[in-house]
Every structure is written in C-alpha cells, then in structure tokens.
Amino acid sequence: MRVLITNGQNRIAYAALRSLGCRGISVCAADFIPWAMCFSSRYCQGHFRYPSPFRKPQECINSLIENGRRQNCRILLPIYEETFLIAKYQDRLKSHFSLAVPEYEKMLMVHDKKRLYEIAQRLEIPTPRFAALSAPHPSHYPWLEEARYPLWLKPRQGGGAWAVVPVASFEELLRRWTRPDLPYGLPPDRFLVQEHVPGPIFCVAMLFCQGKLRARFTYRQVRNYPLQGGVATLRVSDRHQGAESSLQRLLEALEWHGVCQADFAVDQESGLAYLLDVNPRFWSATHLAVICGVDFPYLVYQLAAFGDIEPALEHPIGIQSRWFWGELRAFWEAFRQPGERIKALKTYSRIRGADSHFDDLCLKDPLPPLVFFIDSLRRMLKQRSLTLRPHDSLDGVWE
Known part of the structure; x- marks a missing residue:
C-alpha cells in the first residue's frame, strides 16, 4: 500500500521516508513549498504540492484527497503541524485513507501548556510552576518575586523552541508583562512564564x-540550537523510569491513539522529572528511534493498515544522532562566544563512529540534504538571521 507523507520539507518527514523506503514500501511525499527536501530523495516514488494548511485549510484537505487518489495512496502519514488539521478532518479523510492520528480535541488539550499543566496536576504528574500572561499583573502569582531566575517565556501553543525567550529578572518580567514586548508582536494571552528546572532534558516518545x-x-x-533553550542537535538514547511513567499515565488517562512525544526536565538535586511540554505528533529525533529499533513511522504505518501492532518497548542505550544543519549553526554560535573557540572546535568536531548517526545526511541519498541546505541558506540571507522562521505557520495556534 502506497503511503502519503506530508510536510516533505523537514528532516522528520525525511526520517519517515527513509524508514519506509528502506523497507520497500512505496511512498509519495507532499508539501506546500516547491523545494521540499523529500521530493529529491531516491526513496520518493511521487510528490505533489498542496495549498498551505495554515492559510487555506479546506483547499489543503481537498488537495490531499484529490492528489492522493491520483497517486494511488492508501495510507496517510501526517508528520508535523499539519497533523492538527488532518486530525480535525479525519472523519472525512478516513473515506479515502487509512490513518492513525489522535482526536483533535485531545491534541489541543496537550498542546496548550496551560491546559496540559492543569491535567497533569490532577494526575499528580510534576510540572514546573507557571504564570499565564493573560492575568493583568504578575502580583497574581506571588511566587514570581521569589523565584530563581532566569524563567522561560513560552507560547501556550508551539514547539521546536519557537518564540521561547529567557527572562533574566523579575524587573524584565514586569516590563514585558505591563508593556507587552513579546516575540513576533503576539498578544500576552498567547504566552505563559515557566519556572526553570535545572537539570538534563529527557524526552519520551x-x-x-x-x-x-x-x-x-x-x-x-x-x-x-540556540545554545540556551533551543532544539536538540545532538541526543543519545537513554531511559528514565519517572518520565516514562508520567507520560504513559497521561496518555492512558486520555485514551490516546497515535504517536506523542514529551519533554521532561529532570531536577539535578531531586531526580524528579518535571513535564515541560508535549508534541502530539512526530518529533525531531524520530530518526534516532528508528536506528534504535523502535521504528515509529513503520509502526504507525502498520497501525493504520492493520488496526494494531506488536509492542516495541525496549531499545539500546548510548546510541547518538545529530542534526547536521543544526550542529553547524550551534557551532557558529558557540565559536563566537568570548574565549570559547578552541572548546567549540573540539566539541563539535568529535564523532563517536558507529554509535553516531545523522538525521539529515545519508551517503546513499545525497540530494535531499543538499536541497535543504540551499533552501536554508537562501532564507538566512533573505531574513538576515541564523534563526529561521518557518515558510508558513499559524504562529503556534490551533483552535
């Protein structure tokens, strides 16, 4: 059965494409930009463009149905933010495709950090303290004056370090709160302030x-990248029983169906895992799971095609994956720090051989990373920034 993969412009879709293509499954890729990296892959058996899922949602759904039929696609595998739109219209799409996605309302519940934390607290899942900027003044949250700074200013909806800003002091927070100075000029009710939990970040999918x-x-x-509070460019497979137990308890309570990933900060003193946020879709380190034997794209394909799968609950520890393009930008940021040039050169040039892999580089399939590099370079020059805004988005909001 041919599979239709959306959001062919990013490395998550590329991980899914390689996973299925290497298993001999025919895959068609789609996106709303003409230079999506998956279109040039040797594993891509067909591709098409659809209208922006953010600006023209109905036209996007119509295009998926019409072009999917032309391409003889039987299974729909949504990858990134368009998963929300596909979940919203899944009843209509199920007349044309087999798919395994969560219910739209449940996705919204965990995507909105304020709603997520309220659910987690009822389930006794640890979360950082937070304050919603929809309140008229910080005095509504007395803990803010005595908190250990920096705190994190985050959008209530959003992922991938989008619009995340550190707040260095209570004075800075008061200024941002009373005279809104927020990322991308967005209104205060779109943001919350989250307590910083010092310690490593564990992610569970x-x-x-x-x-x-x-x-x-x-x-x-x-x-x-960015170095503080950014998207992971290097990760290593690991285990954390507390984080795994918390996410399982949350998803069981919601009677979840489909994939989900969550970030936890593990307090360096207590060892307690604090739930930070949830991605109710595929995530940036999907390729690491694939190479560790937990092949989520193939498992979702099987779940959509056959209705259930055999459990895959174990994986090796110590396997690394790197996001090559992210590592380059992180290296440049580290290299520019005063007195850090030698350290940056040593850190970012170190590769661990057989236990280290790249998300977005494949010697057997060299064109996609080249296409991604050219597109990213073009956008950096146009935007005059190493931190790129997406081609198109709803700025993190789904309703």
Whole structure:
C-alpha cells in the first residue's frame, strides 16, 4: 500500500521516508513549498504540492484527497503541524485513507501548556510552576518575586523552541508583562512564564492504540540550537523510569491513539522529572528511534493498515544522532562566544563512529540534504538571521 507523507520539507518527514523506503514500501511525499527536501530523495516514488494548511485549510484537505487518489495512496502519514488539521478532518479523510492520528480535541488539550499543566496536576504528574500572561499583573502569582531566575517565556501553543525567550529578572518580567514586548508582536494571552528546572532534558516518545501502549522510546538531549533553550542537535538514547511513567499515565488517562512525544526536565538535586511540554505528533529525533529499533513511522504505518501492532518497548542505550544543519549553526554560535573557540572546535568536531548517526545526511541519498541546505541558506540571507522562521505557520495556534 502506497503511503502519503506530508510536510516533505523537514528532516522528520525525511526520517519517515527513509524508514519506509528502506523497507520497500512505496511512498509519495507532499508539501506546500516547491523545494521540499523529500521530493529529491531516491526513496520518493511521487510528490505533489498542496495549498498551505495554515492559510487555506479546506483547499489543503481537498488537495490531499484529490492528489492522493491520483497517486494511488492508501495510507496517510501526517508528520508535523499539519497533523492538527488532518486530525480535525479525519472523519472525512478516513473515506479515502487509512490513518492513525489522535482526536483533535485531545491534541489541543496537550498542546496548550496551560491546559496540559492543569491535567497533569490532577494526575499528580510534576510540572514546573507557571504564570499565564493573560492575568493583568504578575502580583497574581506571588511566587514570581521569589523565584530563581532566569524563567522561560513560552507560547501556550508551539514547539521546536519557537518564540521561547529567557527572562533574566523579575524587573524584565514586569516590563514585558505591563508593556507587552513579546516575540513576533503576539498578544500576552498567547504566552505563559515557566519556572526553570535545572537539570538534563529527557524526552519520551510513545505510540498508543486506543488507549493501550504499543511503543516507547526515550532519549536525552546533549546539545541544542540556540545554545540556551533551543532544539536538540545532538541526543543519545537513554531511559528514565519517572518520565516514562508520567507520560504513559497521561496518555492512558486520555485514551490516546497515535504517536506523542514529551519533554521532561529532570531536577539535578531531586531526580524528579518535571513535564515541560508535549508534541502530539512526530518529533525531531524520530530518526534516532528508528536506528534504535523502535521504528515509529513503520509502526504507525502498520497501525493504520492493520488496526494494531506488536509492542516495541525496549531499545539500546548510548546510541547518538545529530542534526547536521543544526550542529553547524550551534557551532557558529558557540565559536563566537568570548574565549570559547578552541572548546567549540573540539566539541563539535568529535564523532563517536558507529554509535553516531545523522538525521539529515545519508551517503546513499545525497540530494535531499543538499536541497535543504540551499533552501536554508537562501532564507538566512533573505531574513538576515541564523534563526529561521518557518515558510508558513499559524504562529503556534490551533483552535
């Protein structure tokens, strides 16, 4: 059965494409930009463009149905933010495709950090203290004056370090709160302030079938871009029982169906795992799970095609994956720090051989990373920034 993969412009879709293509499964890729990296892959058996899922949602759904039929696609595998739109219209799409996605309302519940923390607290899952900027003044949250700074200013909806800003002091927070100075000029009710939990970041990914756990994978973030609070560029497979137990309890309570990934900060003193946020879709380290034997794209394909799968709950520890393009940008940021040039050169040039892999580089399939590099370079020059805004988005909001 041919599979239709969306959001062919990013490395997550490329990981899914390689996973299925290497198994001999025919894959068609789609996106709303003409230079999506997956279009040039040797594993891509067909491709097409659809209208922006953010600006023209109905036209996007119509295009998926019409072009999917032309390409003889039987299974739909949504990858990134368009997963929300596909979940919203899944009843209509199921007349044309087999798919395994969560219910739209449940996705919104965990995507909105304020709603997520309220659910987690009822389930006795640890979360950092937070304050919603929809309140008229910081005095509504007395803990803010005595908190250990920096705190993190984050959008209530959003992922991938989008619009995340450190707040160095209570004075800075008061200024941002009373005279809104927020990322991208967005209104205060779109943001909250989150307490910083010092310690490593563990990430847990799971696949559920109608409320039952079917696959699990855990990894630890090692390096990020931007260096503080950014997206992981180097991760290593690991385990953390507390984080795994918390996410499983949350998804069981929601009777989840499909994939989900969550970030936890593990307090360096107590060892307690604090739930930070949830991605109710595929995530940036999907390729690491694949090479560790928990092949989420293939498992979701099987779940959509056959209705259930055999559990995949174990994986090796110590396997690394790197996001090559992210590592380059992180290296440049580290290299520019005063007195850090030698350290940056040593840190970012170190490769661990057989236990280290790249998300977005494949010697057997060289064109996609080249296409991604050219597109990113073009956008950096146009935007005059190493931190790129997406081609198109709803700025993190789904309703």
